[in-house]
Amino acid sequence: GAGVSQSPSNKVTEKGKDVELRCDPISGHTALYWYRQSLGQGLEFLIYFQGNSAPDKSGLPSDRFSAERTGGSVSTLTIQRTQQEDSAVYLCASSLEGSGLRSNQPQHFGDGTRLSIL
Amino acid sequence: KNEVEQSPQNLTAQEGEFITINCSYSVGISALHWLQQHPGGGIVSLFMLSSGKKKHGRLIATINIQEKHSSLHITASHPRDSAVYICAVLSYNTDKLIFGTGTRLQVFP
Numbered sequence: 001g002a003g004v005s006q007s008p009s010n011k012v013t014e015k016g017k018d019v020e021l022r023c024d025p026i027s028g029h030t031a032l033y034w035y036r037q038s039l040g041q042g043l044e045f046l047i048y049f050q051g052n053s054a055p056d057k058s059g060l061p062s063d064r065f066s067a068e069r070t071g072g073s074v075s076t077l078t079i080q081r082t083q084q085e086d087s088a089v090y091l092c093a094s095s096l097e098g099s100g101l102r103s104n105q106p107q108h109f110g111d112g113t114r115l116s117i118l
Numbered sequence: 119k120n121e122v123e124q125s126p127q128n129l130t131a132q133e134g135e136f137i138t139i140n141c142s143y144s145v146g147i148s149a150l151h152w153l154q155q156h157p158g159g160g161i162v163s164l165f166m167l168s169s170g171k172k173k174h175g176r177l178i179a180t181i182n183i184q185e186k187h188s189s190l191h192i193t194a195s196h197p198r199d200s201a202v203y204i205c206a207v208l209s210y211n212t213d214k215l216i217f218g219t220g221t222r223l224q225v226f227p
Contacts, residue, residue, distance in 0.1 A: 033215075042120075043204065043217035059214070091161065106151065107215070109161035 002026060004110035006092050012116045015084060021077040021113045025094030032075050033095075033107060034067060038088040046090075049075060050097070079115075087117045121145050124205050124218035131225050137192040139221045141205030144186065148213075152179050152190045153204040155220065161204070164190070195225045 005024040013019055025032050034046040045059040049069040060066070064082075069075040079086055093107040122143045131137055141150070152164040165172050165179040167188075172179050176195075181188040192199055205218040 035215075035217075042122075042219040043206070043215075045214050045216075048214070056214075093161075106163045106166045108163065109153070111158070111160040 004092055004094050004108050006090075006110035006113050008113055009111065010114045010116075012118065013082060014118050016081055018078065018080045019082055019115065021079075021090050021115070023075045023077070023092030023094075023110060025073065025075070025092070026108055027073075028096065029094035029108070030072065030097050031095045031105075031107075032069055033093045034075070034077050035091045035093065036088045037091060037112070038085075043091065046077070082115075082117045084117045087115055089114050120218070121216050122205055122207055122218040124203075124221050126221060127219070129221055129223045131195050131223070133196055133225055133227050135195050135225075137195050137199075137223065137225075139190045139203050139205075139223070141188045141190070141218055142186060143188075143205075143207045143216075145207065145216065146210035147183075147186075147207040148210045149208040150181055150188050151206040151208070151215065152188070153206060155202040155204060157201070164203075192223075197225045197227050200224050 004026055007022045030051045032049045035043045036046055037043050047067045048056040064080045067077045089112040091112045092110045095107045096105040125140045149166050149168045151166050154162045154164050167179055167181050176193045178191040202220040202222050204220045206215045208215055
């Protein structure tokens with residue numbers, strides 16, 4: 001399909017393990033966002049990539065979280081030494097360009113990865 | 119206090135009823151989004167608006183920038199409208215989306 005694709009859809013792992021979550025944005029979309037939705041909480045911004053610019057990492061909750069975007073397309077969110085509070089749905093979104101004052105582009109969301117830390 | 123507040127948190131309705139979900143925000147914004155999250159977790163963008171009103175099918179979204187308030191209306195509601203509806207504002211200062219905690223809507227036949 002032509003939408004944002006995330007994998008895996010579900011991930012269960014033991015506390016202390018590292019996990020990698022993948023996001024494949026819509027082709028041609030230069031902006032990519034990662035969000036987290038914890039149980040009973042609203043969506044929380046994590047990180048934002050726009051083209052070749054340095055990513056905005058201001059939402060990452062700790063240094064155990066990192067993300068890369070290779071070739072301006074696929075992105076990987078990595079969580080090291082997972083903790084139980086990392087359990088959440090991790091959502092990726094993309095848009096044609098950054099959602100700023102000069103842009104009128106909506107964000108398109110993937111179905112998310114449900115991460116459960118035992 | 120959350121920067122984006124939605125009401126009600128939960129809403130039940132009979133099929134055919136007119137539904138209104140409200141969103142108030144306290145920050146300067148450049149746009150406001152209404153999103154729909156299905157029970158499986160997938161999120162769909164319904165509207166993005168910065169002024170006035172938009173209509174798509176049975177859905178209508180309005181925004182009053184002066185009052186920092188937006189409403190999402192569903193006319194002739196249907197069980198398939200059952201979902202969580204999320205209001206998100208694009209902060210003018212930070213250029214990031216700030217999300218409300220959502221309104222869970224259940225429409226019964």
